[in-house]
Amino acid sequence: MYRTLLCLVTAVLLSACGIDYEGSTKYIFKGQIRDRNGQPISNIEVATFVYNGNAEDIISRDRTDSNGNYQMIFPKARNVKTSLYINSPFNGNNANAEYSGMVVVGIKQASIQNYTINFGATTLFRNDDAVNLRINLISISNRSILKIRPLGLVQYSEIEYDPDFFGIVDPEDQHYDPFNRLDYVVAKNQDLVIKYLLQDNTVHEVHVPVAADDVTFNLEY
Amino acid sequence: MKKLLLLLVLITGIQGIAQDTIQKKINTEYFRLYYVFPNGIGNNVLAKANNGVAGIGVFITLYSINKLHFIIGYEFSQYNVTDVSLAANVKNTYTSNFYFGALYKMPLLNKVDLTTKFTIGAFTLNQKSDGTKYGKQRGPAFTPGFDIDFKITGHLRIFAGLDYCLALPTTHTASEYKSFFGTLHQLNITTGIKF
Numbered sequence: 139m140y141r142t143l144l145c146l147v148t149a150v151l152l153s154a155c156g157i158d159y160e161g162s163t164k165y166i167f168k169g170q171i172r173d174r175n176g177q178p179i180s181n182i183e184v185a186t187f188v189y190n191g192n193a194e195d196i197i198s199r200d201r202t203d204s205n206g207n208y209q210m211i212f213p214k215a216r217n218v219k220t221s222l223y224i225n226s227p228f229n230g231n232n233a234n235a236e237y238s239g240m241v242v243v244g245i246k247q248a249s250i251q252n253y254t255i256n257f258g259a260t261t262l263f264r265n266d267d268a269v270n271l272r273i274n275l276i277s278i279s280n281r282s283i284l285k286i287r288p289l290g291l292v293q294y295s296e297i298e299y300d301p302d303f304f305g306i307v308d309p310e311d312q313h314y315d316p317f318n319r320l321d322y323v324v325a326k327n328q329d330l331v332i333k334y335l336l337q338d339n340t341v342h343e344v345h346v347p348v349a350a351d352d353v354t355f356n357l358e359y
Numbered sequence: 360m361k362k363l364l365l366l367l368v369l370i371t372g373i374q375g376i377a378q379d380t381i382q383k384k385i386n387t388e389y390f391r392l393y394y395v396f397p398n399g400i401g402n403n404v405l406a407k408a409n410n411g412v413a414g415i416g417v418f419i420t421l422y423s424i425n426k427l428h429f430i431i432g433y434e435f436s437q438y439n440v441t442d443v444s445l446a447a448n449v450k451n452t453y454t455s456n457f458y459f460g461a462l463y464k465m466p467l468l469n470k471v472d473l474t475t476k477f478t479i480g481a482f483t484l485n486q487k488s489d490g491t492k493y494g495k496q497r498g499p500a501f502t503p504g505f506d507i508d509f510k511i512t513g514h515l516r517i518f519a520g521l522d523y524c525l526a527l528p529t530t531h532t533a534s535e536y537k538s539f540f541g542t543l544h545q546l547n548i549t550t551g552i553k554f
Contacts, residue, residue, distance in 0.1 A: 161485060161494025164532035164540055185448075195491070202442035212447040213486075213494045213537065254532045 156193050163214035165250055167198070167222065168258040169257030170206045173237075174291070174325065178206025179262060182225045186210050188218040195223060196223075199232075220245040224260060226294060237262040238293045238325070245299045263291045263325035270352040271322040273332065278358045285335040286357075288346070291325035304333060304341050326350050368459035388428060388464065389514070391418050393551025399453070401544040405454075408446035409438035416549065418458075430478070431459045434523070440486070449488040454545075456480040456500050456524070461473070470510035474520070478502045482526040484543070496528035496540070507551065514554040522547045 171182045187197040198210035225239035233239060330346040346355050395414030399405030418432025438452040454522050460478030482500035486493040506520025523546055530541030
């Protein structure tokens with residue numbers, strides 16, 4: 139009797155952990171993938187990832203067509219964090235090894251207008267057009283760094299959907315790209331911005347020029 | 360003369376009743392169990408992003424008046440998702456239809472009847488993948504159709520038919536996709552037994 143009850147309770151709890159979908163509401167994510175020259179890239183996989191703290195799911199995926207366009211339509215998931223994975227390791231064997239990948243995080247329900255988000259054009263760079271960037275953290279104050287992100291053409295970069303937001307919602311936000319990651323692969327010949335959040339909740343930016351060789355940047359904070 | 364007329368009326372009446380009885384025995388359908396070959400048609404998610412696999416249906420006759428039958432039934436079909444960008448990253452789409460309606464039976468040949476029908480149902484579309492559920496869409500469904508049956512023995516008949524199903528599940532999405540998800544057309548082949 140108790141065993142049966144325990145099984146039932148466990149089953150109920152497990153089902154409660156799953157993601158709750160609303161089948162009658164369909165969201166549309168779309169956009170275009172281009173290279174550094176503005177040319178569309180075909181056959182790049184894009185996936186929509188949802189996570190509710192207990193369960194996760196790739197609810198939709200698509201490959202860019204000959205014009206670099208992608209579009210995914212999927213049911214609304216309630217109370218989840220939503221991310222867009224573009225040619226990332228999360229896409230597994232479907233990732234195109236010739237090009238960089240990235241993830242757009244922090245996509246909120248409120249950002250979805252008319253059931254749609256158009257991510258516009260996203261630029262990927264060729265992996266043979268890249269160099270290494272190492273960031274050395276040099277403490278010159280008593281404030282520690284909570285979050286650091288190089289912004290620009292960065293391999294497996296994590297971009298906030300809301301460009302005005304730069305904070306930490308909770309530690310689970312860092313599951314893809316830990317804030318203390320300091321080694322990056324970045325595209326050659328660009329002006330990178332390194333954005334960082336200090337313990338006193340101040341956000342800072344510093345520009346890092348990247349040429350054709352590996353870069354080591356000393357970040358004093 | 361009056362006796363002759365009375366006899367004629369009686370004979371005619373009895374013959375009419377007998378014909379009705381025979382006709383009723385031939386045409387009355389009480390139960391139907393059938394296999395469905397589901398098939399989405401047109402420009403909608405069932406047609407463009409799913410492939411019909413199989414389905415099953417059953418109905419019973421609640422009441423019949425000569426050739427007209429009033430029925431209640433349930434039909435369930437499975438589709439495989441073929442385009443995850445349109446139908447979400449799931450394995451299967453399922454449709455079900457709990458319906459009531461009427462059918463009208465017309466004898467064609469000896470042992471062969473044609474049945475036309477029209478049903479109105481409560482349609483549900485849901486998606487599942489390895490036990491995970493992806494929500495439901497519900498709405499009305501309208502299904503005209505017909506079938507031709509062949510008498511095997513007694514009341515037992517086999518049949519094959521064609522149903523067109525227009526389902527209008529509730530959909531909230533961008534206007535350009537409302538019809539794609541909210542106006543579903545199916546042309547289903549059915550075959551089974553009835554008695």
